[in-house]
Amino acid sequence: MKKLPAVLTALVVTAALAGCSTGGEAPQAQAPVSSAASDGAAPAEVNDTDLHFLAMMTPHHEQAVEMSEIILAVDGVSDPTRDLAQRILDGQAEEIATMRGWADAWGQDDLMQMHSVHVANGMLTGDQMGSLERLADASEGDATAVAEAEKTFLELMHSHHEGAIAMTQGEIADGGYTDLQDLAQQMVDVQTAEMAEIDGLLGR
Numbered sequence: 001m002k003k004l005p006a007v008l009t010a011l012v013v014t015a016a017l018a019g020c021s022t023g024g025e026a027p028q029a030q031a032p033v034s035s036a037a038s039d040g041a042a043p044a045e046v047n048d049t050d051l052h053f054l055a056m057m058t059p060h061h062e063q064a065v066e067m068s069e070i071i072l073a074v075d076g077v078s079d080p081t082r083d084l085a086q087r088i089l090d091g092q093a094e095e096i097a098t099m100r101g102w103a104d105a106w107g108q109d110d111l112m113q114m115h116s117v118h119v120a121n122g123m124l125t126g127d128q129m130g131s132l133e134r135l136a137d138a139s140e141g142d143a144t145a146v147a148e149a150e151k152t153f154l155e156l157m158h159s160h161h162e163g164a165i166a167m168t169q170g171e172i173a174d175g176g177y178t179d180l181q182d183l184a185q186q187m188v189d190v191q192t193a194e195m196a197e198i199d200g201l202l203g204r
Helices: 048-072 079-105 109-115 126-137 143-173 178-201
Strands: 019-021
Touching: 019 109, 048 079, 048 126, 048 143, 048 178, 079 143, 079 178, 109 126, 109 143, 126 143
Parallel strands: none
Antiparallel strands: none
16 A cells, blocks of 8 residues: 555544455454553543554555545546545545544554555555556556546446445454544445445446
8 A cells, every 4th residue: 555645644544354464365353452441541431442543544544545545546537436536635635634633542553554555445456456457557648548547447446445334343343432433334334325326327
């Protein structure tokens, strides 16, 4: 994943999951962070599930924002896809800010940094992200190439959303911080609707 997009530089964020890896392979389940709120900064109800979710969902969201920025920069993308990409960018940037705010307040910078390079469920590999970027770069003035870049974005974002929804299940079931559980449920609701929208755009 490339450097954090400029649109997020001033935002506070971080993310979560029930498993992660440092490569492009399927993420493996990770042991809970045993020191969850050991610094005493987090509310008493915050548990390891909450912290791991924050640390893994943030880079997941950051990649969705980056993917959206790539397709939004392509001239000729259809209005429905452009509208969807903008909503994904805006919504996930806001959620990043919320999650980063909690992580910062709870003194979890080290945990966030440790997981920032991990590949969470549904995240694009370097090759996949590079392919999307190359399609976008090659599409200028070529309607066929624009259509291919748009289709690729939609297919990859659908898989990305599937991974995010899978990641939320552990937080909703086992998290201790109610506000974060509520945010996880919001992610499920919004991204489930967006996946249905993508299916429609792809003619599925």
